[in-house]
Amino acid sequence: MISVITGASAGIGAAAASELSRRGHKVVLVGRDAARLKAVAQGLTGPEPDVLTCDFTRLDDVRRLAADLRERYERIGVLANNAGVMSSTRQVTADGHELMIQVNHLAPFLLTHTLADHVDRVVTTSSMAGNSGRLDPGDLSRERRRWNGWLQYGDSKQANALFTVALAARGTHATCFHPGVIRTGFAGDTWLMRLYLAVPGVAKSPEQGAKTLVHLATTEGESGRYYVKEAPAGPGRGMRDPELADRLWEASLSALNG
Numbered sequence: 001m002i003s004v005i006t007g008a009s010a011g012i013g014a015a016a017a018s019e020l021s022r023r024g025h026k027v028v029l030v031g032r033d034a035a036r037l038k039a040v041a042q043g044l045t046g047p048e049p050d051v052l053t054c055d056f057t058r059l060d061d062v063r064r065l066a067a068d069l070r071e072r073y074e075r076i077g078v079l080a081n082n083a084g085v086m087s088s089t090r091q092v093t094a095d096g097h098e099l100m101i102q103v104n105h106l107a108p109f110l111l112t113h114t115l116a117d118h119v120d121r122v123v124t125t126s127s128m129a130g131n132s133g134r135l136d137p138g139d140l141s142r143e144r145r146r147w148n149g150w151l152q153y154g155d156s157k158q159a160n161a162l163f164t165v166a167l168a169a170r171g172t173h174a175t176c177f178h179p180g181v182i183r184t185g186f187a188g189d190t191w192l193m194r195l196y197l198a199v200p201g202v203a204k205s206p207e208q209g210a211k212t213l214v215h216l217a218t219t220e221g222e223s224g225r226y227y228v229k230e231a232p233a234g235p236g237r238g239m240r241d242p243e244l245a246d247r248l249w250e251a252s253l254s255a256l257n258g
C-alpha cells in the first residue's frame with residue numbers, strides 16, 4: 001500500500017508516517033525541506049520510503065508534484081493532505097492568494113483534484129477551528145473582509161471539511177479529522193497555542209494527534225465525514241453544508257485557473 005503524506009517533515013505527519021510504515025505501508029514523505037524529510041525517513045521501520053519535496057506556496061510546484069506522483073506510482077492507496085500552517089501576519093503568495101488559504105486548502109485541492117482518479121482514499125487534517133470559519137467562496141483570501149490569523153485559519157480548516165464533502169459527492173472516498181490540540185511546531189508564535197501548551201494535560205503528543213489519520217488510512221471510514229478520536233463526529237453546519245461545498249469547489253477551480 002502506497003501512502004502519500006504531506007507535511008511529513010514534522011509533527012502529526014511525521015508521526016503518522018512512522019506508524020503507517022510500521023504497519024507495512026510504503027510511505028511517500030512530502031515536505032518543503034529535503035534534510036528534514038530524510039531525517040524522518042531514517043527513523044522509519046517499514047518498507048523503504050520515498051521522499052519528495054514540494055513548497056505549497058508555489059502552485060507550479062504542486063502541479064509538478066502531482067505529475068511526479070502520477071508517473072511514479074500506478075496507484076496511490078492513501079493521500080493524506082496534512083501539511084498546514086497558521087500565520088499571525090497576512091502574507092500573499094506569488095500566486096496571489098493569502099498564504100493559509102493556499103497552503104491549507106488550494107494546494108491540497110489542486111493536488112487531490114489532479115490525482116483523484118489515481119487515489120483510493122483521501123484523508124485530510126482539518127481542525128475543530130473550522131467551526132469558527134466563515135468561509136466566503138467569493139473572498140477566499142479575505143481581501144474584502146476583516147483578516148486576522150485565526151479567522152483565516154478557521155476558514156481554511158472549514159474548507160478542508162467542505163472539500164471532503166465535495167470530494168465524496170463526486171465519488172472519491174474522502175474523510176477528514178480533528179487531531180486534537182497537539183504539541184508540534186504549529187502556531188507556536190500565538191498566545192492561544194502557548195496557553196494550550198502551558199496548561200498541563202491539554203496538548204497531546206504528535207503520536208496521539210496521528211491516531212485518527214492512521215485509523216482513516218487503514219480502515220474504510222464513512223466517506224464525506226469529519227472524524228474526532230477515530231469516530232465520526234458532527235461539526236457545525238458550515239463544515240458540512242453541501243451547497244457551500246459546491247460553491248467552494250467552483251471558487252477553488254477558478255482561483256487555480258485565474
Ligand SMILES: NC(=O)c1ccc[n+]([C@@H]2O[C@H](COP(=O)([O-])OP(=O)(O)OC[C@H]3O[C@@H](n4cnc5c(N)ncnc54)[C@H](OP(=O)(O)O)[C@@H]3O)[C@@H](O)[C@H]2O)c1
Pocket residue numbers: 006007008009010011012013031032033036054055056057082083084085103125126127128178179180181182183184185186187
Ligand atoms: N497541532 C495542533 O494542535 C493542530 C490542531 C488541529 C489541526 N492541526 C493541523 O495538523 C496539520 C499538521 O500540523 P502539525 O500540528 O503537525 O504542525 P507542524 O509540526 O508545524 O507540521 C506542519 C507540516 O506542514 C508543512 N508545511 C508548512 N508549510 C508548508 C508549505 N508551504 N509547503 C509544504 N509543506 C508545508 C511543514 O513543513 P516544514 O517542516 O517544511 O515546515 C510540516 O511538515 C496541519 O494541517 C494543522 O493545521 C494541528
